[in-house]
Amino acid sequence: MVRGPVADYRVVDMGWVLAGALPGMVLADLGAEVVKVETQKVLDNMRQGRPIVGEKRDPEQNPMFHNVNRSKKSISVDLSQPQGRELIIELVRISDVVIENYSAGVLERLGLDYERLLRVRPDLVMLSIAAVDRRGPLRDLRAYAETITSLSGLDAMAGYPGVRPLGVRLAYGDVSAAMHAVTALLAALHWRRETGQGAHIHVSMVGSTLATLGQAFMEHQMTGRAIQPRANYDPAAAPYNNYPCREDDTWLAIAVRSDDEWRGMCAAMGNPPWTQKPEFRTLYGRLTHRNELDVHVAAWTREQDAGDAAATLQQHGVAAFPVMKAEDRFFDPHFQERGLYKEIEHPVLGVEPIFNLPWKMETPPQIRRRAPLLGEDNHYVFSQVLGLTPAQLQRLEQDKVLH
Amino acid sequence: MISSAAVGAPFAGLRIVDFSSMVSGPFCTKLFADLGAEVIKVEQPRHGDEARRRGPFPNDCPDPSRSLLFEYLNTHKLGITLNVEVDEGQVLFRELVQIADVCVEDKPPGYLESFGLGYQSLRRLIPQLIVLSITPFGQTGPYRNYKAYNLNTTHVGGEGWLTPSGLAQRLSPAREPLKAGGYIGDYYCGVTAATALITALLGSNSLGEGQHIDLSKQDAHMTLSRRALGLYANRGILETRETRDNLYGGVIPCKDGYFVAIILQQHQWEALAAMMGHPSWMDDPRFVDQAGRNLFGGEINLRLTQWAATKSKAEIYKEALQAGVPLGPVLSPTEVLESEQERARGYFADVWHPRLGRVRYPTAPYRLSATPVRIRQVAPTLGQHNTAVYCDLLGRSRKELYTLWQAGVI
Numbered sequence: 001m002v003r004g005p006v007a008d009y010r011v012v013d014m015g016w017v018l019a020g021a022l023p024g025m026v027l028a029d030l031g032a033e034v035v036k037v038e039t040q041k042v043l044d045n046m047r048q049g050r051p052i053v054g055e056k057r058d059p060e061q062n063p064m065f066h067n068v069n070r071s072k073k074s075i076s077v078d079l080s081q082p083q084g085r086e087l088i089i090e091l092v093r094i095s096d097v098v099i100e101n102y103s104a105g106v107l108e109r110l111g112l113d114y115e116r117l118l119r120v121r122p123d124l125v126m127l128s129i130a131a132v133d134r135r136g137p138l139r140d141l142r143a144y145a146e147t148i149t150s151l152s153g154l155d156a157m158a159g160y161p162g163v164r165p166l167g168v169r170l171a172y173g174d175v176s177a178a179m180h181a182v183t184a185l186l187a188a189l190h191w192r193r194e195t196g197q198g199a200h201i202h203v204s205m206v207g208s209t210l211a212t213l214g215q216a217f218m219e220h221q222m223t224g225r226a227i228q229p230r231a232n233y234d235p236a237a238a239p240y241n242n243y244p245c246r247e248d249d250t251w252l253a254i255a256v257r258s259d260d261e262w263r264g265m266c267a268a269m270g271n272p273p274w275t276q277k278p279e280f281r282t283l284y285g286r287l288t289h290r291n292e293l294d295v296h297v298a299a300w301t302r303e304q305d306a307g308d309a310a311a312t313l314q315q316h317g318v319a320a321f322p323v324m325k326a327e328d329r330f331f332d333p334h335f336q337e338r339g340l341y342k343e344i345e346h347p348v349l350g351v352e353p354i355f356n357l358p359w360k361m362e363t364p365p366q367i368r369r370r371a372p373l374l375g376e377d378n379h380y381v382f383s384q385v386l387g388l389t390p391a392q393l394q395r396l397e398q399d400k401v402l403h
Numbered sequence: 404m405i406s407s408a409a410v411g412a413p414f415a416g417l418r419i420v421d422f423s424s425m426v427s428g429p430f431c432t433k434l435f436a437d438l439g440a441e442v443i444k445v446e447q448p449r450h451g452d453e454a455r456r457r458g459p460f461p462n463d464c465p466d467p468s469r470s471l472l473f474e475y476l477n478t479h480k481l482g483i484t485l486n487v488e489v490d491e492g493q494v495l496f497r498e499l500v501q502i503a504d505v506c507v508e509d510k511p512p513g514y515l516e517s518f519g520l521g522y523q524s525l526r527r528l529i530p531q532l533i534v535l536s537i538t539p540f541g542q543t544g545p546y547r548n549y550k551a552y553n554l555n556t557t558h559v560g561g562e563g564w565l566t567p568s569g570l571a572q573r574l575s576p577a578r579e580p581l582k583a584g585g586y587i588g589d590y591y592c593g594v595t596a597a598t599a600l601i602t603a604l605l606g607s608n609s610l611g612e613g614q615h616i617d618l619s620k621q622d623a624h625m626t627l628s629r630r631a632l633g634l635y636a637n638r639g640i641l642e643t644r645e646t647r648d649n650l651y652g653g654v655i656p657c658k659d660g661y662f663v664a665i666i667l668q669q670h671q672w673e674a675l676a677a678m679m680g681h682p683s684w685m686d687d688p689r690f691v692d693q694a695g696r697n698l699f700g701g702e703i704n705l706r707l708t709q710w711a712a713t714k715s716k717a718e719i720y721k722e723a724l725q726a727g728v729p730l731g732p733v734l735s736p737t738e739v740l741e742s743e744q745e746r747a748r749g750y751f752a753d754v755w756h757p758r759l760g761r762v763r764y765p766t767a768p769y770r771l772s773a774t775p776v777r778i779r780q781v782a783p784t785l786g787q788h789n790t791a792v793y794c795d796l797l798g799r800s801r802k803e804l805y806t807l808w809q810a811g812v813i
Binding site: 006030052150152155156158167170171172180181194199201202204209212214216217218226231232236251257314322325327338353356360361 | 413414430434438456457458459460461462463471472474476540541542544545546548549550551553554555557559560561562563564565566567568569571572574575578579580582583584585586587590591594595597598599601602603605606614615616617619621622625626627628629630631632633634635636638641642644647653656661663665730731732733734735736737738739740750751759763764765766767769770771
């Protein structure tokens with residue numbers, strides 16, 4: 001296993017569910033020692049849910065939890081007890097990063113807020129993720145993935161033109177916030193290497209979504225136009241859509257802009273008579289006759305297998321690819337060769353696919369270990385790292401501080 | 404809180420040559436430029452970055468110096484023109500990367516190497532250089548030479564096939580899968596690329612030499628939809644647009660627009676009932692649990708629509724917040740811009756732009772310090788910094804600059 005680029009760092013990870021857990025996961029794959037903090041009393045919500053094996057609820061049976069908490073260590077500490085909070089403070093003293101996405105005010109009540117932790121670790125880098133910023137009128141918002149996309153404008157943009165907005169059902173706010181958070185966190189660590197200074201980083205899920213819709217906000221200001229759903233439309237290219245293929249609910253995304261691409265598409269289709277129509281000869285003609293084009297292209301794709309048609313079109317220099325469902329992605333030879341996932345043995349659920357991070361390099365992120373069982377690393381963290389005696393440890397277990 | 408203004412610029416002193424266009428690469432380098440890096444954006448002479456031609460444009464008047472997509476994505480960058488397909492252009496490109504720490508590029512695999520400018524050639528020249536390559540399908544694998552536009556990449560990721568889903572899908576059955584608005588998939592690839600690039604910066608300290616980052620947009624898109632892939636791989640459940648769970652709720656019309664209702668847990672359903680004043684239809688035994696509610700979701704949505712018909716989204720949201728029900732207003736980008744919350748955060752920066760006039764930019768969603776993020780420098784015009792880069796940095800004379808320009812090299 002390659003020593004990761006952040007192998008020297010220790011992270012106290014109080015980030016939960018998806019947005020909170022992902023930054024710690026990235027750091028753990030990059031080699032940091034990431035210690036996830038939970039307790040039997042208050043579990044990460046992602047551990048909850050329908051069991052796969054047996055009927056009883058079991059915190060060790062959520063495959064998504066295993067995916068986004070792999071490579072981490074787990075301790076079970078009851079933060080409602082003063083001793084539990086002291087243990088966390090001792091751990092922060094010898095750590096570099098704290099990650100959290102608690103509701104507003106929780107850390108202050110526990111006495112684990114940034115100002116307090118700064119006293120034991122003056123160069124601490126702390127990451128706080130919230131649905132919206134912890135200032136302003138929405139700070140107490142109860143947010144789910146779908147309310148993030150509605151509050152940031154993304155839902156209003158998804159739909160067919162002329163039909164009401166349909167919204168997306170996508171945890172985009174979580175994932176986008178997590179990647180923005182990791183970028184800021186690593187930038188702060190880079191800064192700390194140069195200067196020795198820490199930082200407190202606030203990331204908002206709504207803000208992370210807004211940052212990736214920049215031109216839409218400027219468009220409204222500069223045209224006075226309200227932004228409407230535009231489906232798959234691109235004003236500069238046609239054909240540009242998903243076209244139905246032979247098998248039920250299979251689709252092919254075809255995008256054509258240049259004359260070369262247009263000629264390539266016509267050739268891949270065997271130059272049927274409609275492709276010779278004068279109105280399709282120029283990009284101007286194609287842009288102004290896009291609906292008519294869509295009908296012709298769809299008539300051709302309906303007779304085709306999506307995968308075969310994509311390969312033929314690509315051979316002719318056309319950007320075409322099937323709209324993929326989970327099954328397609330899982331078995332696709334390209335994604336297997338790219339190492340989309342790795343099969344990892346878990347003691348409760350057996351072999352599971354754990355999804356890799358999406359880049360390759362000499363010091364790449366690597367899945368270092370399966371997701372930990374709850375409290376699995378109590379002994380390591382509290383005896384070996386913090387140096388507690390066996391008697392002290394036993395006492396903490398008896399008092400259910402470690403639970 | 405650390406309030407030193409310099410904390411906002413952790414990448415001061417880092418120089419990046421950015422040979423990328425449209426959204427993913429430019430968003431990645433924008434994140435670095437906003438954090439203090441010097442980014443030299445390389446564009447094709449005359450034509451420039453495709454984003455200049457894509458718009459949207461102020462008052463819908465096409466003008467490559469006023470494309471809002473380009474203006475948003477290229478703040479705080481220097482802009483130069485360069486044609487790498489001619490010999491003199493290749494010489495200049497090598498000189499540029501020799502004084503840089505990082506090169507970001509998004510050309511098809513093998514394109515730069517065909518001019519002796521690929522990673523393998525450059526590393527012989529500059530062992531400590533980091534090259535980040537962003538391509539549709541990555542540098543390896545059977546599809547590495549495939550072409551893809553935003554439409555294609557989005558729909559490989561898996562979310563396209565699932566959008567719109569549930570009851571929203573039933574409103575327009577049998578229609579094509581949809582991509583989410585704007586270029587969010589490509590932006591997401593950009594922020595992922597930025598993460599990878601910083602890890603290379605941190606890692607190179609220990610390696611003592613540079614490295615090549617191979618970022619596949621497809622691979623990045625996949626990580627947006629881990630859940631659907633996990634459901635299939637672990638539980639054998641293949642979600643479709645029709646069957647994607649949680650069939651009631653979603654985007655629902657109200658008096659002045661739409662709101663979104665996401666009721667996942669029993670206590671939320673009960674809170675919803677309380678908020679609506681316990682209407683008798685909610686006692687229907689078919690709605691006793693989530694499975695039943697999903698099965699008859701259409702009826703529930705009809706009732707919710709009737710209930711909401713006389714209420715504004717602001718009223719609904721306020722009531723829901725008090726009652727502990729996860730309902731949210733569906734805001735258009737316009738409303739977001741005007742929303743009190745974002746004003747409170749100082750999230751949008753007011754900029755006086757020489758070509759656009761007064762305009763508000765969204766800024767970074769994170770703060771590394773208490774200092775608000777400001778836009779200090781707007782995006783460059785085509786070749787705006789040719790003199791500064793070729794003469795002041797690379798030491799070419801004005802006379803030579805003129806000749807290079809006349810010859811179409813820059």
